[in-house]
Amino acid sequence: MSTHHIVTQKPISEVAAFMKNLIPANIPEVYALNPVLNNIASEGGIRTGVIAFRDFLYLFFDRLMLDGHLYATPPNKPSSMTDYPFLDGISSLLSDIGYHGVLAESGDSLLVTELSSQTVSKITKSNMIKCLRFLSICGFVFSKVDLDSKNIKILEALPLEVSYPTNPSVIIGLKALSFANMELRTTRRFGNDHNILLCDYRPMKAEPTETYEILKDYLHPLPEKVQKFALRLHRRYTDMGITCSIRKLGDINFAYADIRKSKKALSPTDIYGLSVWQISISMKNGYCIFVRPKKSSKYPEVIEKFPLALQEKITTGYGCDRKRGEPCQGGCQGISIPLDNTIFEIAKDIELWIDNEIPILQC
Numbered sequence: 001m002s003t004h005h006i007v008t009q010k011p012i013s014e015v016a017a018f019m020k021n022l023i024p025a026n027i028p029e030v031y032a033l034n035p036v037l038n039n040i041a042s043e044g045g046i047r048t049g050v051i052a053f054r055d056f057l058y059l060f061f062d063r064l065m066l067d068g069h070l071y072a073t074p075p076n077k078p079s080s081m082t083d084y085p086f087l088d089g090i091s092s093l094l095s096d097i098g099y100h101g102v103l104a105e106s107g108d109s110l111l112v113t114e115l116s117s118q119t120v121s122k123i124t125k126s127n128m129i130k131c132l133r134f135l136s137i138c139g140f141v142f143s144k145v146d147l148d149s150k151n152i153k154i155l156e157a158l159p160l161e162v163s164y165p166t167n168p169s170v171i172i173g174l175k176a177l178s179f180a181n182m183e184l185r186t187t188r189r190f191g192n193d194h195n196i197l198l199c200d201y202r203p204m205k206a207e208p209t210e211t212y213e214i215l216k217d218y219l220h221p222l223p224e225k226v227q228k229f230a231l232r233l234h235r236r237y238t239d240m241g242i243t244c245s246i247r248k249l250g251d252i253n254f255a256y257a258d259i260r261k262s263k264k265a266l267s268p269t270d271i272y273g274l275s276v277w278q279i280s281i282s283m284k285n286g287y288c289i290f291v292r293p294k295k296s297s298k299y300p301e302v303i304e305k306f307p308l309a310l311q312e313k314i315t316t317g318y319g320c321d322r323k324r325g326e327p328c329q330g331g332c333q334g335i336s337i338p339l340d341n342t343i344f345e346i347a348k349d350i351e352l353w354i355d356n357e358i359p360i361l362q363c
Contacts, residue, residue, distance in 0.1 A: 012068035020061035053173030098178025108168035251282035290334030
């Protein structure tokens with residue numbers, strides 16, 4: 001039996017809807033910015049620009065849901081459900097324009113004199129044409145580029161003036177977000193993580209954003225009661241001293257682990273590997289909780305009081321699919337529980353279950 005990773009590509013409309021939900025819905029009106037951004041624009045101008053860029057992204061993803069199939073072609077061998085070279089191209093192109101572009105004194109355009117060799121090499125000619133045309137129908141204007149041409153050579157068009165006439169503040173937002181993504185973020189990049197398409201403004205802030213607030217941002221599409229449950233669970237264990245680390249690798253995982261006895265600095269990937277449980281957001285599983293029990297045999301009297309369906313999940317356990325002779329489906333991540341209204345049927349059981357797996361509570 002084949003044990004390779006089986007990927008079922010999702011339609012671009014579903015990918016767009018998923019990514020749109022990851023955009024922060026409640027960006028604060030006032031927050032202190034890292035002083036290095038003062039060279040770009042005023043704090044008020046940058047904050048206005050970020051909101052304007054977020055509004056552009058809403059339009060971008062709405063248009064992608066409608067017409068994305070005309071532009072985004074899946075690869076022959078997709079590496080993930082969301083693997084679309086078109087999205088990678090758009091993300092890289094916008095990031096390059098924002099990072100390398102020189103902001104006009106008026107703040108309403110960017111003069112681009114160079115693009116990174118990595119961006120130019122990774123975007124095929126056909127995808128470059130599609131990227132530019134799609135950004136154009138979403139409101140961007142590229143001087144000196146004939147979008148009707150079948151042979152657009154972006155390097156030959158440099159220097160290139162880029163603007164967004166319907167809302168010029170978008171340009172300042174793009175510049176600030178691109179700079180922050182390249183120079184100010186503290187998390188490691190894994191390929192093209194689409195930070196610019198998710199309007200991740202947090203690296204721009206003078207002070208780090210608490211994981212609680214970041215989780216709250218990501219949970220906003222869920223019913224209010226479900227949001228409150230997940231946030232309460234987060235607070236319950238972080239207040240005990242459990243570390244929450246965010247790992248973004250296509251999926252977004254808030255991983256919870258007790259690392260107080262660790263004698264070395266741990267990366268988000270290290271903490272993910274040590275985690276007892278996670279709150280996960282992915283194209284495949286949606287919003288869910290993963291639990292990785294390792295001590296089930298030590299508290300059978302607790303488990304036998306759980307609902308039968310949960311008992312069966314725990315008994316089945318989790319582990320590497322390949323070691324079971326099955327195709328990889330991410331079984332090593334843990335036992336999955338959907339984060340929706342059904343969770344209230346076992347909410348107290350989940351807390352008791354995790355409590356029995358937490359080393360702190362066993363001391």
